[in-house]
Amino acid sequence: MRTSGLLASHAFAALMLASAVARADGASVAAELFRAGVTLADAGNYADACPKFAESARLDPHVGTLARLGECEEKLGHTVDARLHWGQARDLATRLGDNRRDHAEAELARVDAIVAKLLFTLPEAAPPGFVLAIDATTLDAASLGVPIPVEPGPHAVRAEAPGKLPFVVSVTTKADGAVTAVAIALVDAPVPVGPSPTPEAPPELPPPAPTTTWSGYKTGALVAAGAGVVAAGVGVAFGLGSFSSWHHATGLCSQTSCSPGAAADRSSALDDATISTAAFTVAGVGIAAAAVLWIAAPRSSPGASALHVLPVVGPGVAGLRVTGALGL
Numbered sequence: 001m002r003t004s005g006l007l008a009s010h011a012f013a014a015l016m017l018a019s020a021v022a023r024a025d026g027a028s029v030a031a032e033l034f035r036a037g038v039t040l041a042d043a044g045n046y047a048d049a050c051p052k053f054a055e056s057a058r059l060d061p062h063v064g065t066l067a068r069l070g071e072c073e074e075k076l077g078h079t080v081d082a083r084l085h086w087g088q089a090r091d092l093a094t095r096l097g098d099n100r101r102d103h104a105e106a107e108l109a110r111v112d113a114i115v116a117k118l119l120f121t122l123p124e125a126a127p128p129g130f131v132l133a134i135d136a137t138t139l140d141a142a143s144l145g146v147p148i149p150v151e152p153g154p155h156a157v158r159a160e161a162p163g164k165l166p167f168v169v170s171v172t173t174k175a176d177g178a179v180t181a182v183a184i185a186l187v188d189a190p191v192p193v194g195p196s197p198t199p200e201a202p203p204e205l206p207p208p209a210p211t212t213t214w215s216g217y218k219t220g221a222l223v224a225a226g227a228g229v230v231a232a233g234v235g236v237a238f239g240l241g242s243f244s245s246w247h248h249a250t251g252l253c254s255q256t257s258c259s260p261g262a263a264a265d266r267s268s269a270l271d272d273a274t275i276s277t278a279a280f281t282v283a284g285v286g287i288a289a290a291a292v293l294w295i296a297a298p299r300s301s302p303g304a305s306a307l308h309v310l311p312v313v314g315p316g317v318a319g320l321r322v323t324g325a326l327g328l
Helices: 002-042 046-059 063-075 079-096 101-112 216-251 260-296
Strands: 116-121 131-134 137-139 148-150 153-160 167-173 179-183 306-314 317-325
Touching: 002 046, 002 063, 046 063, 063 079, 063 101, 079 101, 079 148, 116 153, 116 167, 167 179
Parallel strands: 116 179
Antiparallel strands: 116 148, 131 137, 131 153, 153 167, 306 317
């Protein structure tokens, strides 16, 4: 047991020694950084001096290091950072009972008097999800009504919340300690409108009737031609019959007289000849009418036609009868 306790005490002592050595090394680096920062600041090179003071204060914070860092930041115009570091120096001096506390307090008050501040207000309670952004810094509703220290110069301010239009404004501040009030106005975002209804397509119309060059005239011409051909056939048939009857009657007749049968054949031959002549007349009229109608036919005919051409043959009458209407 004594051996275990002895080993534990040795291990704890070694750990404490290592920690002290680490702190000693950090303090040594911090001291070197502080001296380098003082040299640079005394030469007026504050841009390089400030990082040296900041790293020294991180490794081994001291009242003097924080004070020099506050002075350096103010030289660069970073009044907000200078205010922060003077506040840290005052707090550390208070905790340590350092007699430089009063100096740090006085410098903090002096710098605070030139730091610009923005005071944001809302006419009503902040809606859920409210976000306030000053440049790259994002805040929430807790920042409303509290003066927010900002560096001198232009600042982009943006406030937004779900269901509201973003509030955007640009504010320019100076190193004069003024508090600039910014009244935020959040307006309800318009309700999104759905897509417009698609208009109904007009009813499809039936396709137009195909145009044709055929017309009632041509139909009538074909009918007339057909009737003429039929009439010509009738004329041929009766003509052959008339010729046969006349030839037969001639064979039965002498120079002075004819038998009763021959007289009947001769009369039949004359009747057939009359019908044949009438039929040929109808055929000629039909063919002529067909030619006239075909030539007179228009190029297109939107209407329908209803023509009827009929042959007319009778005692003392021969021709064509055309009835109906032409679709013009």
